């Protein structure tokens with residue numbers, strides 16, 4: 001007998017904020033520095049040091065809370081979460097438990113509303129690098145103290161599609177806010193999946209597990225499917241799911257039990273004595289409200305209205321803030337909106353794929369892109385050449401001039417009428433033999449004449465146009 005099961009998922013999403021310095025000290029937050037070069041006594045937790053809250057973190061957190069429709073706690077404070085692990089030099093993490101900055105929000109994904117239980121500020125831990133060859137581990141504390149927001153949802157998800165839509169939405173909101181780049185591959189956005197299953201129709205929640213270490217949207221999908229099957233298998237066989245933290249191995253597409261899941265009391269939370277309570281004034285809050293940008297949905301509606309784009313195109317152009325801004329910048333430099341939309345939706349992603357580049361790693365000069373689109377769409381550069389120029393534009397770091405590139409490589413097609421007529425007249429005059437052959441029925445001879453004309457034009461006209469004009473001239 002096959003039973004029907006319902007999956008219940010809640011998410012804890014960690015997002016690294018893109019402030020220049022760490023949350024409690026002046027160290028750089030830059031990703032990828034030499035190990036242990038972005039550290040100081042504060043983020044290393046040396047005795048006698050005191051943390052000072054980075055004001056920018058508070059500002060970003062309040063704006064994020066508003067974007068997630070949360071209530072902002074006007075009297076927020078930090079707590080110590082105590083645990084020992086080598087990536088945490090202080091042996092406690094400064095986090096928020098009792099008075100998180102934001103509560104009771106929501107995110108709409110299509111027609112469904114996902115409730116946000118709370119969002120809090122905290123510091124990231126360091127990273128452990130495990131040697132491949134020896135049983136050695138090297139801590140890198142560059143990441144220790146990088147500011148994080150943790151967003152805790154209610155268990156409102158029922159499948160992986162909803163989870164992915166929610167993560168995309170958070171990424172969209174936060175990149176529009178400019179508070180994080182939300183790159184899962186660099187760890188600036190991470191999701192822990194709390195999952196349980198129950199028989200269809202049951203209302204009580206089953207025992208849940210938490211799966212960690214999931215680094216891409218695809219991996220989240222796999223991890224959810226894998227954990228769902230595992231739990232159904234256990235329960236169908238009469239067993240019980242153990243509440244535990246599981247570690248996802250994306251190469252093997254399986255998870256393994258890491259430790260029994262801690263509850264809050266295990267961490268011995270207490271109010272952080274080294275940081276004062278933060279009172280958020282009305283001015284600060286109003287400034288945050290005023291600073292909220294036009295988010296994707298509003299921008300999508302405006303694009304439909306202002307640029308007469310189909311809603312589907314407008315949606316694709318506005319998911320990422322960078323794409324939306326590039327679109328408007330290119331249009332403002334004189335390229336036609338529907339052409340720019342087509343290039344950004346079709347041609348640019350295609351070329352990026354051949355270059356194995358990510359959209360977030362490119363920032364083409366809008367003036368140059370506008371020039372290229374204008375010239376290709378007006379036919380002065382062939383489409384194939386236009387795409388070649390696009391590839392060069394997207395793969396060049398630093399200045400790139402579309403007009404120079406086209407000129408240097410002779411890619412410009414110059415269907416300039418008077419110049420064309422002049423060249424054809426000269427070629428006909430200079431080659432009476434071929435002209436007579438053509439006129440006496442050896443039509444192949446036109447190939448030679450076209451070749452001569454193309455040589456004269458130095459490739460600055462399309463062969464089809466030259467053929468058309470040459471035929472017309474020979475008929476007269």
Ligand SMILES: [Zn+2]
Nearest residue numbers: 025027040043
């Ligand atoms: Zn530091």
